[in-house]
Amino acid sequence: MVLMELDLIKVHGSENSFFILDETILERPLTEAEIMKVTTTLTNRETGLLNGADGILLITKSSQPEAVAKMRVINSDGSEASMCGNGLRTVARYLAEKEQLDYFHVETMHANLLVQKTTEIGNDVATYQVEISPVSFQTSTLPLIGKGETLINQPFKELDSKLLFSAVAVPNPHLISFVDHETMESPLLEEIARFVNGENPYFIDGVNVSFVEVLGKDQIFVKTYERGVGFTNACGTAMSASSLMYVLLKEGSFDQKIQVFNPGGMVQTIVHQDNEDNYWMELIGNATYLQKITLSLSDAQKGDFSNSQLMILNENDAYQEFIKEAQNVLKKN
Numbered sequence: 001m002v003l004m005e006l007d008l009i010k011v012h013g014s015e016n017s018f019f020i021l022d023e024t025i026l027e028r029p030l031t032e033a034e035i036m037k038v039t040t041t042l043t044n045r046e047t048g049l050l051n052g053a054d055g056i057l058l059i060t061k062s063s064q065p066e067a068v069a070k071m072r073v074i075n076s077d078g079s080e081a082s083m084c085g086n087g088l089r090t091v092a093r094y095l096a097e098k099e100q101l102d103y104f105h106v107e108t109m110h111a112n113l114l115v116q117k118t119t120e121i122g123n124d125v126a127t128y129q130v131e132i133s134p135v136s137f138q139t140s141t142l143p144l145i146g147k148g149e150t151l152i153n154q155p156f157k158e159l160d161s162k163l164l165f166s167a168v169a170v171p172n173p174h175l176i177s178f179v180d181h182e183t184m185e186s187p188l189l190e191e192i193a194r195f196v197n198g199e200n201p202y203f204i205d206g207v208n209v210s211f212v213e214v215l216g217k218d219q220i221f222v223k224t225y226e227r228g229v230g231f232t233n234a235c236g237t238a239m240s241a242s243s244l245m246y247v248l249l250k251e252g253s254f255d256q257k258i259q260v261f262n263p264g265g266m267v268q269t270i271v272h273q274d275n276e277d278n279y280w281m282e283l284i285g286n287a288t289y290l291q292k293i294t295l296s297l298s299d300a301q302k303g304d305f306s307n308s309q310l311m312i313l314n315e316n317d318a319y320q321e322f323i324k325e326a327q328n329v330l331k332k333n
């Protein structure tokens with residue numbers, strides 16, 4: 001029997017890390033069971049490939065005439081998410097280079113999103129700009145049960161007695177609270193996130209939970225505990241949703257660049273509102289390749305990486321340099 005080979009690229013967007021797996025170049029599509037097994041095995045932080053990752057970004061054929069391909073997002077626990085902002089930047093780069101395009105649509109679970117190559121955010125840092133939409137404040141879209149039609153900057157006493165929370169789908173579900181520095185550093189985010197991602201009566205499908213600290217005019221810091229993963233260095237949809245809340249609730253403005261710092265670096269966002277009162281965001285940041293890996297499907301499922309072929313790419317030094325400079329700018333302000 002001929003073994004089916006998988007070509008993977010380990011990538012990161014703000015150190016939110018993934019394996020890109022292009023199913024369109026395989027001999028046959030993977031079964032759902034294979035996708036689940038490969039994801040949980042490769043991404044495991046202790047036993048996975050190259051210290052694991054936060055998920056798999058699966059590229060499949062699109063059924064939509066305007067889209068170049070479809071991106072599926074599989075969290076490290078094997079659950080499927082509707083969107084991934086940091087991941088979409090890296091998929092945009094992969095498809096841009098494969099198809100020789102600079103500006104195109106990628107199909108995601110709920111929308112075809114516009115992506116484009118853009119001016120480098122730092123020296124030699126491949127940078128992509130992606131659309132984050134559709135946005136909904138209807139609690140039924142997250143879903144969030146028992147808290148009315150919307151929850152925007154309101155108390156949620158079952159989670160905390162003092163904080164105010166906003167629930168927004170972009171379209172994956174986010175729960176956001178603006179906090180002070182001391183609260184940001186406390187164990188509260190993890191406690192709340194574990195509760196709403198375990199058996200609970202409110203978020204029956206779980207939710208990504210973020211604390212946001214305002215650092216200055218158009219500068220925020222966002223830390224996220226992701227549904228299906230746990231703490232990640234950054235979550236692109238969370239940073240976009242947090243930017244929207246910053247514009248709606250704090251001193252941010254529409255159509256203005258916001259710098260969003262996160263434990264893995266920094267991105268830029270722009271929040272827009274159209275004539276029909278719909279919101280959408282642009283997320284701008286790195287799309288960094290770390291390694292290219294070839295291994296058989298059966299080894300990927302077994303977690304045997306001894307026969308895998310590895311090519312290390314030298315892009316991360318430029319990214320680390322960019323982070324150093326971004327943090328210096330922050331210190332000076």
Ligand SMILES: N[C@@H](CCC[C@H](N)C(=O)O)C(=O)O
Binds near residue numbers: 087227
């Ligand atoms: N890290 C991603 C979001 C990935 C999906 C999320 N864990 C979910 O289940 O909704 C991002 O950059 O947006």
